[in-house]
Structures are given as structure tokens and as C-alpha cells.
Amino acid sequence: MYEILMIDDDLTLGGLVSEFLTGQGYTTRCAANGHIGLRNMFERKPDLVVLDVTMPQIDGWETIKRIREVSDIPIIMLTARDSESDILRGFSLGTDDYITKPFSFAQLAARIKAILARKGGSVGVEHLIGGNLEVDIPTRRVIRDGITINLTPTEFNLLVALMLHKDEVLSNEDLARHVWGTQYANEISFVRRYIWHLRHKIEIDPEHPQYIHNERGYGYRFQAEE
Amino acid sequence: MISRLINRYKNFFSGKFQKLNDTNFSLKLIHWLLPVFLFLTATFYEIIEHGWKHTEPFTISLSAEIVFFGISGPAAIALVIGYMRVLVKSETDARQKFEVLNRKLESEVGERTALLAERNQQLDDANRQLKRVDEMKSEFVSLVSHELRAPLTALNGGLEVALQSTDTLPPSSRRILEAMVKESDRLTRFVQTILDVSRMEAGNLTLNLGPVAVSPVLHRAVEVVLGSRRELTWNLPDQIPPVWADEVYFEQILRNLLRNADKYSPAETSIEINIEVCEDTVSVEVADHGMGIPLESQDKIFERFHRGETGESAPPGWGLGLYFAKKLTEAQNGKLRLRSPLTLDTEGPGSAFSISLPIVADEPEEGKNV
Numbered sequence: 216m217y218e219i220l221m222i223d224d225d226l227t228l229g230g231l232v233s234e235f236l237t238g239q240g241y242t243t244r245c246a247a248n249g250h251i252g253l254r255n256m257f258e259r260k261p262d263l264v265v266l267d268v269t270m271p272q273i274d275g276w277e278t279i280k281r282i283r284e285v286s287d288i289p290i291i292m293l294t295a296r297d298s299e300s301d302i303l304r305g306f307s308l309g310t311d312d313y314i315t316k317p318f319s320f321a322q323l324a325a326r327i328k329a330i331l332a333r334k335g336g337s338v339g340v341e342h343l344i345g346g347n348l349e350v351d352i353p354t355r356r357v358i359r360d361g362i363t364i365n366l367t368p369t370e371f372n373l374l375v376a377l378m379l380h381k382d383e384v385l386s387n388e389d390l391a392r393h394v395w396g397t398q399y400a401n402e403i404s405f406v407r408r409y410i411w412h413l414r415h416k417i418e419i420d421p422e423h424p425q426y427i428h429n430e431r432g433y434g435y436r437f438q439a440e441e
Numbered sequence: 442m443i444s445r446l447i448n449r450y451k452n453f454f455s456g457k458f459q460k461l462n463d464t465n466f467s468l469k470l471i472h473w474l475l476p477v478f479l480f481l482t483a484t485f486y487e488i489i490e491h492g493w494k495h496t497e498p499f500t501i502s503l504s505a506e507i508v509f510f511g512i513s514g515p516a517a518i519a520l521v522i523g524y525m526r527v528l529v530k531s532e533t534d535a536r537q538k539f540e541v542l543n544r545k546l547e548s549e550v551g552e553r554t555a556l557l558a559e560r561n562q563q564l565d566d567a568n569r570q571l572k573r574v575d576e577m578k579s580e581f582v583s584l585v586s587h588e589l590r591a592p593l594t595a596l597n598g599g600l601e602v603a604l605q606s607t608d609t610l611p612p613s614s615r616r617i618l619e620a621m622v623k624e625s626d627r628l629t630r631f632v633q634t635i636l637d638v639s640r641m642e643a644g645n646l647t648l649n650l651g652p653v654a655v656s657p658v659l660h661r662a663v664e665v666v667l668g669s670r671r672e673l674t675w676n677l678p679d680q681i682p683p684v685w686a687d688e689v690y691f692e693q694i695l696r697n698l699l700r701n702a703d704k705y706s707p708a709e710t711s712i713e714i715n716i717e718v719c720e721d722t723v724s725v726e727v728a729d730h731g732m733g734i735p736l737e738s739q740d741k742i743f744e745r746f747h748r749g750e751t752g753e754s755a756p757p758g759w760g761l762g763l764y765f766a767k768k769l770t771e772a773q774n775g776k777l778r779l780r781s782p783l784t785l786d787t788e789g790p791g792s793a794f795s796i797s798l799p800i801v802a803d804e805p806e807e808g809k810n811v
Contacts, residue, residue, distance in 0.1 A: 316591055369653060
């Protein structure tokens with residue numbers, strides 16, 4: 216059974232999250248501030264830490280720094296700050312995921328499950344890698360050469376569909392079905408436009424693509440070229 | 442030594458001749474000198490003529506000629522020059538008066554300019570103060586909204602935990618919990634909208650633009666907001682090209698329009714959804730058959746905190762939805778328009794809001810290796 220350490224000065228929220236996660240089959244422990252949290256982490260060696268950012272004494276930023284000095288334990292940060300700079304700061308300090316308040320407990324549980332599965336080696340289809348391009352489905356992050364790329368939800372779904380069928384040719388119909396569902400057959404005629412824009416975001420040279428290749432008359436294929 | 446002498450003479454003559462630049466002085470000089478010169482010349486000539494030749498008698502004819510040539514001629518010239526002097530003097534007086542008026546005007550303009558600069562400074566100060574107050578208000582709203590997020594998370598999460606075991610709850614408790622979930626969702630949406638608005642006003646709202654398929658987003662918004670509660674009339678063309686927009690905010694705007702149509706029209710009437718593809722834009726219109734929006738309210742409907750209906754029977758709302766929707770649409774180079782009533786009858790019912798967004802430009806033909 217996985218043990219989860221929740222570090223949050225909001226004891227009501229901590230208690231509720233604990234109760235929910237216990238119901239999901241996890242063992243949970245709450246710490247009311249960064250000091251207690253760090254002590255608990257070294258004593259109990261939990262499998263995952265859920266860390267709030269805004270706390271008295273030492274805040275979440277400082278706590279994650281101290282944790283990362285000694286451990287690569289999975290960390291999910293919780294915060295009411297949802298600006299891009301805060302999110303990037305979280306990732307640069309080594310968080311595995313970043314959830315902004317208000318969030319649903321079900322979403323938190325899904326992300327915990329995904330991260331723990333990844334840690335346990337069962338990467339499955341939640342973390343896709345093709346050359347220097349990495350896609351993390353639960354956090355919806357796309358990284359190329361260590362740099363985060365912003366994709367729209369449609370572009371993200373297109374890329375995931377192609378990467379899930381690496382080296383296979385997917386027709387426009389296949390892609391439309393994967394991205395929008397079978398009822399939106401009309402979108403087939405515009406798949407080319409979506410691919411064109413997606414290439415401009417993920418390819419270093421869209422004129423000579425390294426990842427998404429066109430198979431004339433058939434469709435598109437994802438194959439990472441070195 | 443020589444150069445000192447030259448300079449001294451130069452100064453002396455320049456002082457004397459400087460007066461000649463004055464028209465009045467020159468005319469005065471001519472007025473008196475020219476007749477005297479003519480008189481002397483004529484008199485001298487006549488005396489010489491009569492005294493030298495001996496042919497002319499040195500008597501009455503000399504006097505007559507002197508009077509005629511030496512006095513009448515110069516007197517006539519003196520009169521003409523006198524008249525010219527009067528004219529020049531009146532012109533000079535007028536010019537002086539004009540110059541005085543000009544100087545007065547200049548000084549008045551100067552005073553007014555100084556006053557205007559002072560007023561501008563005051564206006565700038567007032568503007569700065571207003572901006573600061575507005576910033577403080579936005580900071581306050583943002584702070585309060587942030588502070589509301591933590592308890593909202595606990596509230597929503599608590600309800601989520603409680604709803605996990607609804608089977609064991611009596612029906613009345615379940616109904617109460619469901620109502621609380623609904624209200625908590627509404628409050629969450631409100632806090633999120635306030636945060637989005639304050640972020641947008643501070644210029645910190647980041648759009649993630651890209652091609653967006655209109656039909657799936659619209660169907661998803663309809664499913665979330667209306668489900669199968671309302672009768673819908675769809676009017677969609679066969680082919681709808683993708684628009685250039687932020688997918689998340691585009692769906693948020695559509696949900697807002699659908700929510701308004703649902704709120705402000707009787708449940709038994711249908712909601713129309715029309716899509717029109719123009720040359721370079723796609724327009725999505727959500728039309729309802731509610732009471733419509735009076736003409737006098739139409740230009741205020743997109744203002745912050747403006748409510749279509751007020752009073753106890755008015756549907757719940759905060760008057761931020763359309764304001765935010767319009768600002769968001771404009772940020773995506775689109776337009777949000779209102780048409781009310783739906784028919785030509787100006788007293789007729791119904792209103793329609795349409796959002797137009799630019800069509801994604803066609804991609805260039807792909808090369809062989811692309």
C-alpha cells in the first residue's frame with residue numbers, strides 16, 4: 216500500500232484529502248507545516264508528497280528545495296497561484312506535477328495514481344517518448360530538448376494519437392476519430408491544417424520534419440529521426 | 442590706430458543713419474527738405490537767369506516766376522508728402538495697435554497655456570491616482586479570490602467525499618448535498634471568472650492560440666450546459682473550417698452564451714444554434730426566444746457588472762460573463778455581437794449573441810518530403 220504525505224497548513228483541507236485518499240486505498244499522513252513535513256518525510260519515507268505552496272515558517276518552494284537536495288521522491292504541488300511563472304518555477308524546482316486550487320479530489324487521485332505507476336516502472340501509455348520529444352499525458356506536458364512546448368488541447372490530442380501509434384501510418388479519418396470522435400467526420404478535410412500548425416510548434420524545422428511525416432495518399436506517421 | 446579711427450567713424454555714421462531706417466523720420470525729412478531745396482533751386486535759377494542774361498527784366502516777371510516755380514511747385518509737393526505722412530502715420534498707428542493687441546494676445550495665450558499645463562498636470566495626477574486605486578482594487582479582488590480558493594477546494598472536496606457514500610444517506614440529505622454541489626460549482630465559477638477578469642485587466646492573461654474545430658467544441662459546451670434539458674434547433678453548414686482561437690476560452694465563451702440563453706428564456710422555448718461561414722470568419726450564433734434586450738440597454742449589456750434584469754425575480758448572475766466574453770473574444774481578434782429582437786418587429790421577443798472568429802489560413806501545399 217502506498218503511503219502519501221500531505222504537507223499543508225490548511226488542516227481542514229488536509230483532513231478531507233486524507234479521508235478521500237484513504238477511501239482510494241492509500242495510507243496518508245498530514246503535516247501542518249514544512250518543518251514537520253520534512254521530519255515526517257525522513258522518518259516515514261513516504262511514496263509521494265503532496266505539498267502546499269503557501270505556508271508559514273518555510274513555504275512550499277523552500278520545502279521542495281530541501282527535499283530535492285536529498286531525495287527524488289515524487290512530489291505534487293498544490294497552490295492557489297496559477298500564473299505561468301509560478302507553474303514554471305514549480306517544475307524548475309523539481310515537482311512532478313502542479314495542481315491549482317480549487318481542484319477536484321478525483322483529479323488529484325488520478326494524478327497520484329499516474330505518478331506512482333510511472334515511478335513503479337509501469338510507464339504504460341502515460342509517458343510517451345519519441346527522440347527528444349516527451350509527452351506526459353496526465354500533466355498534459357510536452358517537452359522537447361528540456362523546453363516545455365505549449366500546445367492547444369486539439370494539438371495535444373493529435374500528437375498523442377500519433378505517438379501512441381508510433382511508426383504506423385494514421386489516415387486523416389483515424390486522426391479525426393482519435394481527436395474528436397466518430398461523429399465529427401467533417402473535420403477530416405481540415406486535419407492537414409492542424410498537422411501543419413502542430414509541426415510549427417514541435418518541429419525544429421517544419422519544412423524538414425523530424426517527428427511527423429507525411430505518407431502521401433495515406434496519412435501521417437510519427438517516427439523520431441535522429 | 443587706423444582701425445580705431447575707422448571704427449569710431451563707422452559708429453558715428455551708423456548712429457546718424459540708423460534714424461533713416463525709420464519711415465516717419467525719412468518722410469519728415471523729405472517733407473521739409475525737398476520743397477526748400479526746390480524753392481532755393483528755382484529762386485537761384487531765376488535770379489541767375491534774370492541777372493545774367495539781361496534780356497529778361499529783373500522786375501515783376503522775376504517775382505512771378507519765383508512765386509510760380511519756387512513756391513507753388515514745392516508747396517504742392519509739400520502737400521502731397523504731408524498727405525502721405527498722414528497715411529503712413531495712420532498705418533503706423535494701426536500697426537502699433539495691432540502689435541499691442543498681438544502682445545496682449547500672446548500673453549493671454551501664454552497664461553492659458555500655463556493654466557492648461559497646470560490642469561493637465563492635475564488630470565495626470567488624478568489619472569495616476571485612479572489607476573492606482575484600480576490596481577489596488579484588482580489586487581484586492583485577486584487576493585480575496587485567491588483566499589477563497591483554498592476554502593472552496595475544501596468545500597468541493599468535502600462534498601466529493603460525502604457524495605461517495607450517497608447510498609447510505611436518506612433522500613433529503615442527498616438532495617441537500619446535490620444542491621450544495623451545484624451552488625459550490627457556481628461559486629467556484631464566479632471566483633474563477635473574477636480571477637480571470639482581474640488577470641485580463643492587469644494584462645496577465647495568456648492565450649494559447651491555435652486552430653480549433655468549432656463543431657466538437659460547440660457540441661461539448663451544449664452537452665455540459667444544457668444536456669438534453671432544452672429543445673435545440675441546429676443550423677450548421679456541412680463544412681466548418683477551423684478557427685484561430687484559444688480552445689479553452691472559446692469554449693468558455695460558448696458556455697457563457699448558452700447559459701445566458703438558458704437563463705433568460707422560458708424552458709418550453711427552443712434555443713437556436715446557427716453557424717455561418719463567411720469569407721474569412723466563422724460566426725456562431727446562440728439565439729433564444731426570451732423577452733429580448735431593450736434597445737436602450739443594448740450598448741450597456743457588455744459593460745462590467747451590468748445585469749439584463751435586476752430585482753428579486755431576476756436570474757442569478759454577476760454581470761461579468763458578457764463583459765469577460767467580449768474582452769476575451771476581442772483578444773482573439775474576434776467580435777461578439779448582439780441582435781435583439783430576433784424578428785423585424787422592434788417590440789418582438791428574443792435575442793441572439795454571435796461570436797465571430799477568424800478562419801485559420803489554408804496551409805501551403807506540402808512538399809514531397811513533408
